[in-house]
């Protein structure tokens with residue numbers, strides 16, 4: 375079985391890229407050779423359709439100081455929309471074999487791979503092929519990134535159910551942008567409630583961090599905060 379982790383989330387915009395990058399930096403600091411990948415990226419920028427830029431991929435690539443950009447970001451689309459839909463709008467087939475080969479090559483170059491998902495686990499990639507199918511093929515355990523505010527219980531439990539139904543191994547849940555001061559009642563109680571209802575490890579919470587910005591490729595003190603607040607050993611178990 376491949377050594378690595380698939381980072382998914384309860385929704386898009388919750389913090390998969392930031393969490394995946396933070397993990398890459400911490401593992402690298404431990405001396406591990408870490409490869410990163412955003413198998414399919416949508417919402418990319420750039421004038422040349424053949425050279426679209428995924429800021430998610432750039433962020434991961436820089437965090438992990440990787441060497442092979444084409445392995446980090448094999449498939450890119452301009453529209454910020456589910457891959458299956460972007461593929462139709464941009465008239466570009468998603469070549470899953472190309473993604474598979476990139477993934478295999480990434481594994482050859484690195485000891486541990488961190489794969490960032492696309493949206494949540496039921497996002498469609500192709501006909502009859504969701505992100506969940508990709509997770510199964512990759513054979514990786516998952517980490518679920520969630521928010522901690524009102525609604526998190528339902529969002530997190532839906533994702534946990536969908537993952538368990540498919541037999542995925544869930545290493546735990548990370549709460550992102552969870553305030554550590556001035557929190558709401560929901561933010562204060564949700565992690566505990568979610569732990570009690572799922573029995574899953576809560577790997578920790580990251581607050582809103584200054585100077586952390588995927589779009590500007592800024593890392594601020596992400597590495598230090600991740601080291602302090604997230605249970606990395608549980609992820610590596």
Ligand SMILES: Nc1ncnc2c1ncn2[C@@H]1O[C@H](COP(=O)(O)OP(=O)(O)O)[C@@H](O)[C@H]1O
Pocket residue numbers: 383385386387388389390391392393430550551580581582583584586587588589
């Ligand atoms: N802990 C954080 N502190 C500050 N900004 C954050 C934090 N987590 C995420 N962001 C910002 O929120 C946005 C969404 O996060 P991102 O990691 O890109 O989510 P996802 O990959 O799940 O779509 C990005 O602009 C990112 O810079």
Ligand SMILES: [Mg+2]
Pocket residue numbers: 390391430490
């Ligand atoms: Mg992302």
